[in-house]
Amino acid sequence: MTAPRLADSSVRVVGVGLLGTSIGLCLRDKGVPVMLADASPTNLELAVAYGAGRPAQPGDAPDLVVVCVPPDVTAEVVARELADHPGAVVTDVASVKSAVLAGVRERGADLSRYVGSHPMAGRERGGPLAGRADLFLGRPWVLAASQAASSRATHLVGDLALELGANLVTLDPEEHDAAVALVSHAPQLLSSLMAARLRDADDAALSLAGQGLRDVTRIAASDPALWLQILGANAPAVRAVLAALREELDALLGALEEPASAPALRTVAETLAAGNEGVARLPGKHGSRRRYASVTVAVADRPGELARLFAELGQLDINVEDLRIEHSPGASIGFAEVAILPSAVERAVRELSALGWKVAQQ
Amino acid sequence: MTAPRLADSSVRVVGVGLLGTSIGLCLRDKGVPVMLADASPTNLELAVAYGAGRPAQPGDAPDLVVVCVPPDVTAEVVARELADHPGAVVTDVASVKSAVLAGVRERGADLSRYVGSHPMAGRERGGPLAGRADLFLGRPWVLAASQAASSRATHLVGDLALELGANLVTLDPEEHDAAVALVSHAPQLLSSLMAARLRDADDAALSLAGQGLRDVTRIAASDPALWLQILGANAPAVRAVLAALREELDALLGALEEPASAPALRTVAETLAAGNEGVARLPGKHGSRRRYASVTVAVADRPGELARLFAELGQLDINVEDLRIEHSPGASIGFAEVAILPSAVERAVRELSALGWKVAQQ
Numbered sequence: 001m002t003a004p005r006l007a008d009s010s011v012r013v014v015g016v017g018l019l020g021t022s023i024g025l026c027l028r029d030k031g032v033p034v035m036l037a038d039a040s041p042t043n044l045e046l047a048v049a050y051g052a053g054r055p056a057q058p059g060d061a062p063d064l065v066v067v068c069v070p071p072d073v074t075a076e077v078v079a080r081e082l083a084d085h086p087g088a089v090v091t092d093v094a095s096v097k098s099a100v101l102a103g104v105r106e107r108g109a110d111l112s113r114y115v116g117s118h119p120m121a122g123r124e125r126g127g128p129l130a131g132r133a134d135l136f137l138g139r140p141w142v143l144a145a146s147q148a149a150s151s152r153a154t155h156l157v158g159d160l161a162l163e164l165g166a167n168l169v170t171l172d173p174e175e176h177d178a179a180v181a182l183v184s185h186a187p188q189l190l191s192s193l194m195a196a197r198l199r200d201a202d203d204a205a206l207s208l209a210g211q212g213l214r215d216v217t218r219i220a221a222s223d224p225a226l227w228l229q230i231l232g233a234n235a236p237a238v239r240a241v242l243a244a245l246r247e248e249l250d251a252l253l254g255a256l257e258e259p260a261s262a263p264a265l266r267t268v269a270e271t272l273a274a275g276n277e278g279v280a281r282l283p284g285k286h287g288s289r290r291r292y293a294s295v296t297v298a299v300a301d302r303p304g305e306l307a308r309l310f311a312e313l314g315q316l317d318i319n320v321e322d323l324r325i326e327h328s329p330g331a332s333i334g335f336a337e338v339a340i341l342p343s344a345v346e347r348a349v350r351e352l353s354a355l356g357w358k359v360a361q362q
Numbered sequence: 363m364t365a366p367r368l369a370d371s372s373v374r375v376v377g378v379g380l381l382g383t384s385i386g387l388c389l390r391d392k393g394v395p396v397m398l399a400d401a402s403p404t405n406l407e408l409a410v411a412y413g414a415g416r417p418a419q420p421g422d423a424p425d426l427v428v429v430c431v432p433p434d435v436t437a438e439v440v441a442r443e444l445a446d447h448p449g450a451v452v453t454d455v456a457s458v459k460s461a462v463l464a465g466v467r468e469r470g471a472d473l474s475r476y477v478g479s480h481p482m483a484g485r486e487r488g489g490p491l492a493g494r495a496d497l498f499l500g501r502p503w504v505l506a507a508s509q510a511a512s513s514r515a516t517h518l519v520g521d522l523a524l525e526l527g528a529n530l531v532t533l534d535p536e537e538h539d540a541a542v543a544l545v546s547h548a549p550q551l552l553s554s555l556m557a558a559r560l561r562d563a564d565d566a567a568l569s570l571a572g573q574g575l576r577d578v579t580r581i582a583a584s585d586p587a588l589w590l591q592i593l594g595a596n597a598p599a600v601r602a603v604l605a606a607l608r609e610e611l612d613a614l615l616g617a618l619e620e621p622a623s624a625p626a627l628r629t630v631a632e633t634l635a636a637g638n639e640g641v642a643r644l645p646g647k648h649g650s651r652r653r654y655a656s657v658t659v660a661v662a663d664r665p666g667e668l669a670r671l672f673a674e675l676g677q678l679d680i681n682v683e684d685l686r687i688e689h690s691p692g693a694s695i696g697f698a699e700v701a702i703l704p705s706a707v708e709r710a711v712r713e714l715s716a717l718g719w720k721v722a723q724q
Contacts, residue, residue: 132720134720142570169566169569178567180570182559182567183560183567183571183572184575186556188574189633190555190578193614193633194549194552195637196607196637196640197607197640198544198640198643199636199639201541201545202537204533204537204541205537205544206643206645207502207645208531208541208545208546209545209644210482210546212546212549213545213546213549213644214644215580216549216553216578216581217549217637217640218577219578220637220640220641221642222638228627228634231618232622232630235618235621241559242611242614242615245559246608246611249555252604253601253604253605253608256597256600256604257597259593268590268593269586269590271554272554272586272589273586275554275555275556275557275558275579275583276557276582276584278556278560278579278582279580279583281568282571283568283571298494298496301681302681303682304676306682307672307675307677310669310672310673311669311673313665313669314667314669319663320665320668320687323685324686325682358494
């Protein structure tokens with residue numbers, strides 16, 4: 001039997017939020033027939049008008065169904081779609097996988113045709129108008145098949161991910177949940193816990209906040225309703241990460257009671273060193289651990305100045321790999337911290353300085 | 363008596379790392395005589411060659427001494443400078459203030475001439491060549507005078523901060539230490555604790571890491587040696603913040619044991635909502651809470667593309683208030699998330715789209 005190819009299939013998308021609409025837009029670009037369904041007629045109309053597909057109709061016989069609904073109703077919708085479309089493979093895009101699989105199994109659905117997915121496309125806010133055909137380009141897409149899944153189902157869903165331009169990562173559902181607990185769910189809660197400390201702070205204290213605090217607490221601004229669902233569905237894995245962290249926090253709290261003692265110094269030093277090691281393990285841009293160097297350039301806070309900087313970097317044939325703008329309250333200039341290849345740093349500093357920029361290498 | 367003015371004073375800088383050199387560079391720009399001292403002859407030579415001042419000589423009689431040495435030797439050096447220069451006011455730039463004051467007091471020094479400072483200039487890495495005259499421009503500079511400090515001393519050190527372009531924030535040493543424990547030291551340790559969890563993670567799990575984890579763990583890459591000193595000198599205040607956080611973490615761990623129960627749902631929801639509230643209290647750019655809107659633009663990963671985007675934004679007279687570049691492993695395009703005034707969003711989306719950019723409003 002040849003593996004089924006997505007290009008020869010028709011796809012039904014259930015739920016036209018950011019992810020569903022983006023999937024529809026991309027598949028339509030490639031000529032794949034897409035049928036859309038959504039509980040909200042308004043959203044459905046918007047997604048259709050945007051070009052993500054045609055409205056689903058009774059009698060449709062899709063080869064693949066992609067369920068893009070909130071995590072707490074995903075299992076139910078997956079089971080219903082498996083029953084309604086007995087010829088179809090069904091996947092979903094919820095950011096937890098074991099709980100969804102358990103929910104589908106509980107409902108007695110045909111697990112051979114179900115393969116869970118988790119595209120790590122990040123923007124879970126949005127609605128149909130935030131959709132874009134390139135949303136999945138180069139992003140990880142976890143394929144979390146159960147042992148009951150047929151190879152036909154696994155192939156077809158994998159083909160969907162590849163067709164959308166994603167990078168396929170194969171994990172079993174438990175591995176997936178442990179991984180996202182570590183890299184996404186636990187950091188979310190820690191960020192919230194730290195940000196919660198700021199509620200009752202003095203304005204004077206908050207006026208001292210720098211980029212470090214802003215970075216640590218940025219994701220604390222996330223949508224509580226969505227996260228409540230995600231955390232509820234992945235509680236054991238999240239708890240395991242945070243429980244291990246609490247043991248180290250307890251050791252640290254002990255050390256801070258007698259900070260000058262030798263064991264305390266060792267505990268604090270070890271925590272800091274372990275943090276250094278851990279953060280160094282994060283893959284860099286382009287999927288490698290290639291490190292970038294950065295140069296900091298003073299930029300006046302008015303239109304056109306960043307443009308001029310980037311134009312001149314372009315003329316110097318220096319690619320900007322990443323950028324962070326720092327701007328202090330009240331200041332009329334800011335600083336652009338430009339990440340570039342280490343081999344280009346010396347030249348960047350020299351040439352930009354010659355062009356009159358104030359540059360500091362870091 | 364008229365308050366002393368920095369412009370009529372001579373300044374001795376002890377320690378020519380990033381901060382000391384930057385202070386020298388800025389004061390020299392303004393014509394203030396600066397005498398430099400450092401335990402490292404090489405660093406001293408570099409700072410002098412860079413234009414931060416002349417080498418200190420026996421018989422110098424500075425009006426103001428600025429001690430810019432590591433936190434663990436600051437009290438000792440401050441006390442020595444107070445003794446060596448009986449006519450001078452002395453300040454320091456260490457990022458902890460109560461412990462330094464206690465150390466100066468223990469040494470029986472003249473506290474009327476000592477006023478502690480903490481410029482929040484952020485870049486504590488660096489050495490003399492990272493120095494820049496505008497390092498303090500628009501940054502908070504905490505003046506943490508003890509009750510024993512004379513008003514002459516307080517005025518002169520405040521004048522230094524203003525001369526360097528900093529925004530003066532007046533706190534007593536204990537208030538200062540509590541504030542930095544909250545906005546800087548506790549976030550540092552939390553970031554380290556989270557990053558430490560990554561040490562033993564599978565590569566597959568790490569390949570799923572997104573911007574959230576990167577932001578939460580960015581400062582975990584900080585220098586352990588410096589942080590060991592800072593945390594040791596501010597242990598009680600840091601402990602207080604982390605102990606309160608641990609109580610909420612414990613409640614959360616309890617909730618994650620029975621995530622579907624009503625009390626558990628409430629605990630998790632409250633943590634997330636408290637995080638929302640806390641992060642909303644952080645002052646925005648320009649010191650106000652003015653919010654920016656953002657548009658996301660797809661940018662090809664090659665030299666000149668960001669330049670073109672910024673040039674076109676400049677031509678549209680749209681000021682870029684902040685920017686974040688997202689780039690997925692392996693992708694040939696990235697996304698520039700450009701923060702602009704809310705009133706400019708509609709026009710930015712329309713005009714950039716007309717110019718052929720792929721733009722999504724958020």
